[in-house]
Amino acid sequence: xxxxxxxxxxxxxxxxxxxxxxxxxxxxxxxxxxxxxxxxxxxxxxxxxxxxxxxxxxxxxxxxxxxxxxxxxxxxxxxxxxxxxxxxxxxxxxxxxxxxxxxxxxxxxxxxxxxxxxxxxxxxxxxxxxxxxxxxxxxxxxxxxxxxxxxxxxxxxxxxxxxxxxxxxxxxxxxxxxxxxxxxxxxxxxxxxxxxxxxxxxxxxxxxxxxxxxxxxxxxxxxxxxxxxxxxxxxxxxxxxxxxxxxxxxxxxxxxxxxxxxxxxxxxxxxxxxxxxxxxxxxxxxxxxxxxxxxxxxxxxxxxxxxxxxxxxxxxxxxxxxxxxxxxxxxxxxxxxxxxxxxxx
Amino acid sequence: xxxxxxxxxxxxxxxxxxxxxxxxxxxxxxxxxxxxxxxxxxxxxxxxxxxxxxxxxxxxxxxxxxxxxxxxxxxxxxxxxxxxxxxxxxxxxxxxxxxxxxxxxxxxxxxxxxxxxxxxxxxxxxxxxxxxxxxxxxxxxxxxxxxxxxxxxxxxxxxxxxxxxxxxxxxxxxxxxxxxxxxxxxxxxxxxxxxxxxxxxxxxxxxxxxxxxxxxxxxxxxxxxxxxxxxxxxxxxxxxxxxxxxxxxxxxxxxxxxxxxxxxxxxxxxxxxxxxxxxxxxxxxxxxxxxxxxxxxxxxxxxxxxxxxxxxxxxx
Numbered sequence: 001x002x003x004x005x006x007x008x009x010x011x012x013x014x015x016x017x018x019x020x021x022x023x024x025x026x027x028x029x030x031x032x033x034x035x036x037x038x039x040x041x042x043x044x045x046x047x048x049x050x051x052x053x054x055x056x057x058x059x060x061x062x063x064x065x066x067x068x069x070x071x072x073x074x075x076x077x078x079x080x081x082x083x084x085x086x087x088x089x090x091x092x093x094x095x096x097x098x099x100x101x102x103x104x105x106x107x108x109x110x111x112x113x114x115x116x117x118x119x120x121x122x123x124x125x126x127x128x129x130x131x132x133x134x135x136x137x138x139x140x141x142x143x144x145x146x147x148x149x150x151x152x153x154x155x156x157x158x159x160x161x162x163x164x165x166x167x168x169x170x171x172x173x174x175x176x177x178x179x180x181x182x183x184x185x186x187x188x189x190x191x192x193x194x195x196x197x198x199x200x201x202x203x204x205x206x207x208x209x210x211x212x213x214x215x216x217x218x219x220x221x222x223x224x225x226x227x228x229x230x231x232x233x234x235x236x237x238x239x240x241x242x243x244x245x246x247x248x249x250x251x252x253x254x255x256x257x258x259x260x261x262x263x264x265x266x267x268x269x270x271x272x273x274x275x276x277x278x279x280x281x282x283x284x285x286x287x288x289x290x291x292x293x294x295x296x297x298x299x300x301x302x303x304x305x306x307x308x309x310x311x312x313x314x315x316x317x318x319x320x321x322x323x324x325x326x327x328x329x330x331x332x333x334x335x336x337x338x339x340x341x342x343x344x345x
Numbered sequence: 346x347x348x349x350x351x352x353x354x355x356x357x358x359x360x361x362x363x364x365x366x367x368x369x370x371x372x373x374x375x376x377x378x379x380x381x382x383x384x385x386x387x388x389x390x391x392x393x394x395x396x397x398x399x400x401x402x403x404x405x406x407x408x409x410x411x412x413x414x415x416x417x418x419x420x421x422x423x424x425x426x427x428x429x430x431x432x433x434x435x436x437x438x439x440x441x442x443x444x445x446x447x448x449x450x451x452x453x454x455x456x457x458x459x460x461x462x463x464x465x466x467x468x469x470x471x472x473x474x475x476x477x478x479x480x481x482x483x484x485x486x487x488x489x490x491x492x493x494x495x496x497x498x499x500x501x502x503x504x505x506x507x508x509x510x511x512x513x514x515x516x517x518x519x520x521x522x523x524x525x526x527x528x529x530x531x532x533x534x535x536x537x538x539x540x541x542x543x544x545x546x547x548x549x550x551x552x553x554x555x556x557x558x559x560x561x562x563x564x565x566x567x568x569x570x571x572x573x574x575x576x577x578x579x580x581x582x583x584x585x586x587x588x589x590x591x592x593x594x595x596x597x598x599x600x601x602x603x604x605x606x607x608x609x610x611x612x613x614x615x616x617x618x619x620x621x622x623x624x625x626x627x628x629x630x631x632x633x634x635x636x637x638x639x640x641x642x643x644x645x646x647x648x649x650x651x652x653x654x655x656x657x658x659x660x661x
Contacts, residue, residue: 032616064582239383244554245614259581270582280572330612331403332375332382
C-alpha cells in the first residue's frame with residue numbers, strides 16, 4: 001500500500017501531469033457549488049467542498065448517451081442499418097469522489113452487470129475508471145453513509161483514497177488499479193508514520209460523527225404488499241412536485257429511457273436518464289399508466305430503493321446515504337423519515 | 346414572520362372544527378434549515394404541525410389544482426395572486442376556498458444565505474425579528490432579513506394578499522418606487538447575438554429535471570408539451586437546443602400569467618435564474634396591456650380575450 005504526501009499545489013500539478021495516461025475528472029468550483037469537470041491547465045481543481053452538487057454518476061453513465069446510429073436515407077446502401085456509436089473507453093480517473101458516491105457505483109452495478117444482463121457501456125465505462133476518493137473529514141448533517149453500509153473513509157469501492165491532512169494530502173493506493181495510477185503520478189514524498197497516524201485519526205473521528213441512525217434493518221422482513229398498501233404514502237407524497245431533482249442528483253438512481261432522434265437523414269438511438277417522478281415513466285403504449293398519480297410515483301421511488309432492491313439483491317438498500325435528496329428536495333421530502341416509516345411499519 | 350405560526354394553527358383548527366373546510370393547506374417545519382414542507386391537514390388535532398417562517402418559498406397554489414374539497418389555505422401576496430389566476434383559469438372555484446391571508450415582508454433566499462457563509466453547511470437558523478442568526482460548524486452570523494430577500498421579494502409590489510377571507514395580521518405597507526426590471530432592461534439592450542449567448546450560457550447547466558416547471562403553479566397541463574410523444578415536440582436528451590426550446594416555451598406559456606412568485610428559481614438544483622425569461626414577459630404584459638397577473642378574479646387575462654375595439658391594430 002503506497003502512501004504519498006503532496007501539498008495541494010503538488011497534487012494539482014501531479015494530476016495535470018498524467019493527462020497522457022488518464023483523462024482526469026476533478027471537482028471545480030462552478031458558481032455556488034462544485035462539479036466534476038475534465039482537468040485542464042486553466043482551472044485548478046478545488047478539493048475544499050462537502051460534496052459535489054451532482055454525483056459523479058454521469059461520468060460513468062451519461063445523462064444522454066448515444067448508443068447506436070443509422071441512416072434513414074433510403075438510397076444509401078446502409079439505410080436503416082443500426083451501428084454502435086463509437087465510444088471512448090480509454091482510462092480515466094475520477095479524483096475527489098466521496099466514498100458515498102463511489103459506493104453508489106457498487107450499488108448500481110448489479111443492475112448493469114449480472115448473470116442475465118451485461119450492459120456493455122456501463123461496464124466498460126466503469127472498468128476503465130480509477131476511483132480516487134476523498135475521505136470525508138466532516139460528514140454533513142444530512143448524510144448517513146454509515147447507516148447504509150458505507151462510511152466517511154470507506155475504501156470498499158475506491159482504488160485510491162485521499163486524506164486531507166490540512167496542510168497536505170496523503171494519497172493511499174488501495175487496489176492494483178490504484179497502485180498503477182499512483183506509479184504515473186509524479187512528485188510527492190513517501191508518507192511518514194506521523195502522517196499515517198494523523199490520517200487514521202481523521203478517519204476514526206469522522207466515523208464517530210457519521211450518522212448511523214437511519215433504520216433499514218427490518219425492511220427485508222416486511223411483506224412487499226403490506227408496505228405497498230401502507231397508509232402513509234399519500235402524506236409522504238403530498239408535497240412532492242414530481243420533479244427530477246432527487247433522482248437526477250442521486251448516485252444510485254439508474255432508470256433510463258431510450259429515444260430515437262433523427263436530424264436530416266442521420267438517426268441516433270439515445271438513452272437518457274429517466275425518473276420515476278415523471279409522468280412518462282412506465283406510461284404504456286396503450287395509454288395506461290400503472291403509476292398515474294403522484295403518490296404512486298413517490299411510492300415507487302422509495303419502494304424501489306428501500307424494498308424491491310433489498311429483496312432482489314439481498315445486499316442492503318439502494319441508497320449510499322449521500323444526502324443530496326435530503327438537501328436539495330425543493331419541498332423537503334426526507335428519505336430518512338420515509339425509511340423510518342417503512343422500517344417501523 | 347414566525348409569530349404567524351400560532352395564529353395559523355388556531356385558525357386552521359377552528360375552520361376544520363366548525364366545518365368551514367375539509368382540509369387545510371400550509372407548511373410544516375422542515376427537517377433541514379431554511380426548508381419547509383407543504384402539508385395538507387384534515388384532522389383538527391394535527392394543526393400544530395403547521396408552521397410559518399421566512400423560508401416558506403414553495404407556492405402553495407400548486408396544491409389546489411382540481412381539488413374537490415373545501416380548502417383552507419395560507420396565502421401571502423404572490424400566492425394569493427396565483428389563487429386568483431387559478432380561479433380565472435377554472436382550476437379551482439372561489440367558493441371552495443377559505444383563504445387565510447398573510448402580509449409578507451418577503452421570503453429569505455436560502456442560496457444568498459449559503460453564499461454569505463461561504464457555502465458552508467448551515468446547521469441552524471433562528472428568527473430574531475428583523476434579523477436572523479445562521480450557524481454551523483465554527484461560525485455563527487447575524488444577518489438582516491431585508492438584505493437577504495429573494496430577488497422577486499425585494500422588488501415585490503404586492504406583499505399583501507389580493508384576495509382573502511381573513512388575515513393573520515394587519516396589512517403591511519407596500520413597497521413603492523421599486524424598479525423591478527433593471528436586469529431585464531440590460532438584456533433588452535443587447536443585440537440578438539449577445540442575447541442568444543447570454544441565454545445559452547444561463548441555461549447551460551440545466552439538467553431537464555423540470556423542477557422549475559413543476560414548482561410553478563401555472564404549469565398544470567395534463568400533459569406538458571415536453572412530455573408529448575405523439576407528436577414529439579422537443580428532444581428528450583440534454584441537447585442545448587432542446588433545453589433552450591423547453592425554457593423559452595415554458596416562459597411563453599407563462600406570459601401574462603406569471604406573478605413572479607420565484608418558485609422556479611428557488612427550486613432549481615443548479616441555480617439557473619430562469620426568472621430572466623418570465624420577467625421580460627411580465628414587463629411586456631405591463632407595458633403593452635397595463636397588466637399584472639392575478640390582481641382581479643373578474644378581469645380576463647390579456648392573452649385570452651378578443652375585443653373587436655382593441656386599441657392594438659394587429660389583432661384585427
